[in-house]
Amino acid sequence: MPDRTCIACRNKGNANILFRMVISPVGSIVCELGRKLPGRGAHCCFDMNCISKLVSSNRLEIALKGRHFKIDSDELLQNVRILLRRNLEGMLIASKRKGVLTFGKEAVFKKVKLSKVGKPFVSKDISPNNLMNLKRISEEFYVLPFVMNELGEFFDRRPTGVLFINDALLVNSICLRLIQERAISNG
Numbered sequence: 001m002p003d004r005t006c007i008a009c010r011n012k013g014n015a016n017i018l019f020r021m022v023i024s025p026v027g028s029i030v031c032e033l034g035r036k037l038p039g040r041g042a043h044c045c046f047d048m049n050c051i052s053k054l055v056s057s058n059r060l061e062i063a064l065k066g067r068h069f070k071i072d073s074d075e076l077l078q079n080v081r082i083l084l085r086r087n088l089e090g091m092l093i094a095s096k097r098k099g100v101l102t103f104g105k106e107a108v109f110k111k112v113k114l115s116k117v118g119k120p121f122v123s124k125d126i127s128p129n130n131l132m133n134l135k136r137i138s139e140e141f142y143v144l145p146f147v148m149n150e151l152g153e154f155f156d157r158r159p160t161g162v163l164f165i166n167d168a169l170l171v172n173s174i175c176l177r178l179i180q181e182r183a184i185s186n187g
């Protein structure tokens, strides 16, 4: 995949570490991961400083020459967060479809002890008790930007606080998006 350049900091990266912006017919900025939307686009890092530089400078105007658009930093951040969360949701659902996802703390804890490639994931509102039990058996786990109810809805089951994904590739892709999501979230 060819390298793309962040128009704010000029760092180059592959399409995985940048998001792309295009202008819709009504002049709003539409963000995407990858490159599907037609038209002239510009890339930016998942980084608060880069995003605020887009808003405070004329770099986006220059990159998207000839396009008229409105830019609002809160709205742009919010759109990128939604994009990342949807992507995470898609990967979680994909892991269920692929048969590499385990629910329920007993089953997850068993997997943690047995699997070499998989990793545990928890909802952001996991109960302190479950978290403590997980920490006893695993040093490594990842907090998803979803609450138990949201995770339950993704999988069409009851609220879910602990998951295990037994697929190294999916775990890596999810962890990359989690890092990016955290980098553009407040606190």
Ligand SMILES: [Zn+2]
Pocket: 006, 007, 008, 009, 010, 011, 044, 045, 047, 050
């Ligand atoms: Zn950048």
